[in-house]
Amino acid sequence: MSWETVIGLEIHAQLSTKSKLFSGGSTEFGAESNTHVDLVDMGLPGVLPVANKEAFYKAIRFGLATGAKINQTSSFDRKNYFYPDLPKGYQITQMTKPIVEKGSIKILVDDSEKIINITRAHLEEDAGKSIHDLFEGETGVDLNRAGTPLLEIVSEPEISNAKEAVAYFKAIRQLVTFLDICDGNMAQGSMRCDVNVSVKKTDASELGTRAELKNINSFKFIEKAINYEIDRQIRLLESGESVVQETRLYDSEKNETRSMRSKEEANDYRYFPCPDLLPVVISDKELMEIKENLPELPEEKENRYIKEIGLDESEAKIISSSKTMANMFEDASSKTNNAKLVANWLVGDISALLNRDNIEIDESNLSAENFGKLIGRISDNTISGKIAKSVLEEVWENGSDVDEIIESKGLIQIQDESLLEEIANKVIETNPDQVSAYKNGKDKLFGFFVGQVMKETQGKANPKSVNEILKKILS
Amino acid sequence: MTIKYKTIKEIKKMISSKVISNKEIVQEVYKLIKDNNHLNAFITLNEETSINKAEELDNKASDLPLAGIPIAQKDLFCTKGLRTTCGSKILENFIPPYSATVIENLEDAGCISVGKTNMDEFAMGSSNETSNFGNVYNPWGDNLVPGGSSGGSASAVAAGIVPGASGTDTGGSIRQPASLCGITGLKPTYGRVSRWGMIAFASSLDQAGPMARTAEDCALLLNEMCSHDIKDTTSLDEHIPNFEDNLNQSLQGKKIGVVQDLDLSSLDNEVIKVYEDSLKEFVSLGADLVDISLPNLSLSVPTYYVVAPAECSSNLSRFDGVKFGRRSANPKDLEELYTKTRSEGFGDEVKRRILIGSYVLSAGYYDAYYKKAQQVRRLIKNDFDEAFSGVDVIMTPTTRGPAFDIGSKGSDPIQMYLEDLFTISSNLAGLPAMSLPNGNLDNKPIGLQIIGNFLDESSILNFAHMYQTRTNWHLLTPEGEKK
16 A cells, blocks of 8 residues: 655744844843843733834745745734743734745755745744753743744645655755844754644545644754654554544654644643734835845855856855855855855865864854965965865864964975976985886876975975976976 | 822822921821721732832922822732732732833822722722722722722722722723712723733723822823833823813813613613713703714623633733742642642632633634624724714713622622623723712712713813812712812
């Protein structure tokens, strides 16, 4: 029997506003518990929310970038449920009139493109955090996160497998970081997702019963959780049982999903319009300003890199795939006149170092200015590519200035042809056996002579000049 | 020299002519509170701070508009550092870290907040019998309710303890107790007065307002209470007039809407006569009576008892024992923390409304109840809009009768809900409305309601003040007519 999987994602992206969605409380991550909490965040009796326009502007950027409809009048509703880290006993969210509706995004899986439609993206406030492991037999509540603006991005159930789900999440993450509306930091919980999974027989017209997998915060776990869940559902159906509509929690240690609560136990959230907040109206002028200041998106960057800078398609794709890479490329390029060389180094040596250390480029010691210098010194033949690698290694380690490293270690490339000729002659004199072997047709030995010259010059010789000089002498 | 039964205007004059010191005023207030302890009008007193403030004023005279005026504050407004209970056990020890905008506005104008007045729990009630801190008594009788929910404020003003008090009105909670205690109380247009720091009952209906002995004093207080507050997005960014300016305007040719759809059948003839006599008085002041129709008026009470409980069921969710307020001792788990804290902390009426509200918002019932109620609310508002196209104000009795005995309506919530029959519609429509004394039946006062157009408190105050220049109902006190 053949089965088809239907997946929908609800991604929560924390918007990078300075203050919270309904208060002046700070959104900074990592502060001491309950220090970024004001009267409103605490839900004290008598306090009232005031909507933060900045969050709307960021949500609108997302809407515009996904070709969505922007509701210039949007409103807030209350979602009522009890939980210790939900201070008011309700969450303020946009149920009936979300700010963004009907967008779409392109994903790439195994070199083929697919469009995933986005049902809606709405603003809501985050809850605080319950801390279960710090106090013996008690639960602590940290409200620092309470009230942080979230954009909940809901996809249509158009995703067909775990790989596509990951590609979709990556595409959304790439987009929100390029739009500068979310830092995309999954480890800090800036992006989290709930996954709705159901399976049906390939020829069935109706969708199967779905399970919702809660709060998964890494690409790896999304893929694993979905694949586990698909197997579980198919196993159930094939053994004649049925899938229960429920919320399930993914346990990454055991690689399994477990039931959290069934539909019967689910909360009735008693949504109703929040009477404390008037509908928020975005004027034509505001919308126009956001449109005009929309940052360049990955695809636009990729095209520009290919057409205007002349990068290879593959290089352009890699560099434009991440905000931090693209920023580094553009900043470093602006400091040299050799953007192609910048791209080569980014995609080559630097990417290798990033992978080795498993970090993003903005977390490294390499500044755009220093990187630009490095490329400049290669372009003007001050140092060779080989020397440049060792300079990069050092910069990578401690962030030292490229010129200082070159100077203090005497790495300036030897351009003086007469000096190089002298060294080459000495190499030939001291290796008579190799010379005769070479002259008898062992062409491969040419590299040996080059290597010897480079060794004598501690790698500072200009390889191109060395080649020419040796060819002349040995011919 | 005494300030008992004095108006704000009179006390201002006493202060400026130095016939009494600010400290003597405040000291007398506390003496009057003690003399009237049986009224149970106050939950928490603010004696030390108030006397200090008065001494400061004695040392350095102030030209603030209400400098030294003692005001009682309904215990629903958060007062920084001063216990705020909202009449509930669940907040019996709650000390807010901030003050309501209304409190700040009044204190910035020089008022001295002498104490926090008793009230129905979370403002849910019409007789002050639902307070966790005991009934408030009406100074007009031994066993009479003062009305509610601002019963403590009404009783304190009626007994002459303070010249004015703050109140809040969600369905009649300023006007009904004003009527039952023989004082003047005004619920402003929704959004005139900031709700920041008012503990919410029903957010779309709640509005704070002044309670005093005269319309003129209400104008003085309202001048200071109103502000456009960026902390409350429902606060109106509209011009705030000086409400004293129009008090003495002639009523010649002004139009009073008389509601034809009003069901007066359940009212005593005496009550109807009081109402009709007042209308005649206004005619003699030059106003014209115009018949108007508010066809959906009869739907006000059922509409209100869907909307208000719905909002309250959500607003009161924050009282869960987790962060502030009372927490039940030793719950065995989270579920029990919630159920015990809320079962023990809330009284029956509050629980009843939370249950009704949760029901009308629940999946499958929302459309039939909440959504429908919101639609009817719109119709009621439209009725008023239409009516106000042809009249300056609308008049009705405030209540169906004078104050009733404590315990006499306790067992039947519907009877109690009907107490607000005439007052609820202006909350649903967001319109300003006032109650002022217009009669006395068996030594029990009764009030007239004047409803104004959107933002037109000035017309209400004008009509009320002109009426009070011609009648003495507002001068009656439980101890006889004021000299």
